[in-house]
Amino acid sequence: MIDLTLLGCGGNIPLPNRFLSSVFINFNGRKILIDCGEGTQVSMRMKRCGFKDIDLICITHTHGDHIIGLIGLLSTMGNSERKAPVTIIGPYGIKDAIKAVKMLIDLPYQLNIIENPDGRFSLNNKELAQLEIETIDLYHSTECIGYNLYFSRRPRFSVEKAEKNCVPKKYWNILQKGTHIIDGDIKYTPDMVLGETRKGIKISMITDTRPIETIPEFIAGADLFICEGMYGDDIDISKAVKNRHMTFREAACLAASGNVSKMLLTHFSPSIEDPERFLENATSIFPNTIIGYDRLSTSLGFTE
Template sequence: MIDLTLLGCGGGMPTPNRYLSSLLINYKGRKILIDCGEGTQVSMKIANTGFKAIDIICITHIHGDHIIGLPGLLGTIGNSGRTEPVIIIGPHGIKEAVEGLMTIAKYLPYEVRVIESPKEDLNFIDEDIKISTLELDHSSPCIGYSFYFSRSPKFDVEKALENNVPKYLWNKLQKSNEEIIENGITYSRSLVMGEDRKGIKLSFITDTRPIETISKFIDNSDLLVSEGTYGDDLDEKKAIKNKHMTFREAATLAKSASVKTMVLTHFGTAMAEPKDFLDNATEVFENTIIGEDRMTFELKFED
């Protein structure tokens, strides 16, 4: 099971009623944070998410509302007693940005490793999580993220017996990808495990125009967290000018990609009540949810 906390749903600047767009993923007791604007730590404190177990921080782009909270967060992680490395992933320019921000987050008790503009998929947490990125269309280099949580196949007793695998090796082969040689015979995990099972796909897209490549990137996501900076269809010209999306544009992407559920976030400061514009999304993609600060979700593997 994957636990998600939408820490904030605002864009541009935090307001008294809305923190900046950020998402926290909790999987197997480890955490991945997506974006870290001003006030992210406060929302985390309110939600009681903890800080020490954050292994990876994914930054979409280097605008203040997505990264300015980073140095404070890194310091808090250090104060929590963490000594393991923290990985920061981001678009072109992230290394320079982190170096600059680190001038106020010196002397951390752990190593900060930065991955800039990854060209290949990245695997983390026992290779159970595959992180993919996509270049988006914003006013500065920006990337979207897709997370695929794989699921191990079930142990297949009949298969193990058919392949004459000794019972005392079953547990070892089930838990390891390494081959075992016994009495001159090589035994591998494939001899005792069943077919692969469907994992869970989570996608996070902000800030961008609705370019064609997004649809394939988010295809069949169990959950899509998407920006919806403008709720009113009449604001499409503003969305084009500022390289953002309207609710309807985000919904069109969700429908084209056959995602299961979409959560809208990154609401512009001028939009006091995003729910007033929900119909503009649901007319296109019915399973749309208006995000709220510290809204939580559970994504479960299918039986």
């Protein structure tokens, strides 16, 4: 089970009822953050998310409405007695941004920075061993990347396979959890007791960008597609083009082309007081669209 909370759904400047861009994910008790705009800590405290166990922070780009909350958050994590390293992923420029942050605060833990990663990869973190990450270059006014988060499931345990491979029962549970065992001259491996792979969960996050042709393939089949909807009204298309953002309708076209299961719209312009007014601009193209709001929570379960 994956629990996800939209901590902030605003773009540009915070509003009294709308903090800036941030998504919180809880997976097996470990925490992941995508972006960290102003107000992130307040929403986390209101939702009782907990600060200490954040292992991974994914930054889409270094504009202030996506990163300015990092200074306070990293400091709070240190005050919460965080000791284990924290990984921060971001586009070109993230190393310089974090270097600037570290000039303002002292941290009791290590920061591992991954700048502009290429392809699909895993982290060297046993707590997030079931997570693979993929990025895509987006089209914004600064270096910006989108994310795919793939949460895998261990294959089902196969009694038939374990017996066929003469694996002692005392090792079954250990091998099922992915640990190798050496007993004398015999090496037992997890594949000796595991059956077919089961379907995992894919979460895609795309913000801030114009809709480019590489996005549908990137988000294809996502269980949840979190996408910017800077402008709800179709008449604002000229603003979207100028500022390299999207309208609700454009986001919905991406969701339909990518054949995703559900789309969550976020990152609304401060000029949009009520994003729900423009929901039909999205649902007329992609019916399974949700308008985000601060501290909206949802859960994604494995289907098999």
